[in-house]
Amino acid sequence: MIKYSExxxxxFQDVYEVVRLIPKGRxxxxxxIAEYLGSxxxxxxxxxxxxxxHGQHPPVPAQRVVNRNGLLTGRHHFETPDAMQHQLEKEGVTVKNxxxxxxxxxxWNPSGELF
DNA sequence: TTCCTGACTCCAG
DNA sequence: CCTGGAGCCAGGA
Known part of the structure; x- marks a missing residue:
C-alpha cells in the first residue's frame, strides 16, 4: 500500500505557497493553480x-481564489457567506453579486505569462 | 473494500 | 443559451 498522503x-503545501504569492488586490x-503545479x-x-x-500558518488568503468565471464559489466555506466578498473588497477588489x-x-496568472 | 461527494473545468448536444 | 456527462483524485461512510 503506497502512502499517497506524503x-x-x-x-497541498505547493497550493498554499502559490496562493500566498497572489498579490493583494488580485x-x-x-x-x-492546478495547471501551474502540473496537474x-x-x-x-x-x-x-x-x-x-483553515488553521494554516502563515494564513492562506483563500478569498483570492475563485472559479474560472470570477465567481466566488467557495464563499459558503468561510465563517460567514459574505466574509469572502468582504475581504476581497477590503483589498480593493470589486465584487458584485x-x-x-x-x-x-x-x-493573476501564477506562471507570470500574462499580466 | 466499494460507493459517493465535491471551494472545478471542458466538451458535446 | 442551457444541460448533462466525463475527467480529475482525496476523504468519509
Missing part, C-alpha cells in the same frame, strides 16, 4: 486544499 501533503483561479484537470484538488487550509468585477484586469 504526495498529497506536498501538493485573484486567480483553481484551474490556473491540469485537478482543479477540484485545489478546492479541496482550500477546504482544509458574488462576481469579481473587471475579472480580466485583476486576474
Amino acid at each position: 504526495n498529497t501533503q506536498s501538493f 485573484v486567480t483561479t483553481y484551474g490556473a 491540469r484537470g485537478s482543479s477540484r484538488m485545489v478546492g479541496w486544499a482550500m477546504n482544509v487550509s 458574488n462576481q469579481v468585477q473587471y475579472f480580466d484586469s485583476v486576474f
Whole structure:
C-alpha cells in the first residue's frame, strides 16, 4: 500500500505557497493553480486544499481564489457567506453579486505569462 | 473494500 | 443559451 498522503501533503503545501504569492488586490483561479503545479484537470484538488487550509500558518488568503468565471464559489466555506466578498473588497477588489468585477484586469496568472 | 461527494473545468448536444 | 456527462483524485461512510 503506497502512502499517497506524503504526495498529497506536498501538493497541498505547493497550493498554499502559490496562493500566498497572489498579490493583494488580485485573484486567480483553481484551474490556473492546478495547471501551474502540473496537474491540469485537478482543479477540484485545489478546492479541496482550500477546504482544509483553515488553521494554516502563515494564513492562506483563500478569498483570492475563485472559479474560472470570477465567481466566488467557495464563499459558503468561510465563517460567514459574505466574509469572502468582504475581504476581497477590503483589498480593493470589486465584487458584485458574488462576481469579481473587471475579472480580466485583476486576474493573476501564477506562471507570470500574462499580466 | 466499494460507493459517493465535491471551494472545478471542458466538451458535446 | 442551457444541460448533462466525463475527467480529475482525496476523504468519509
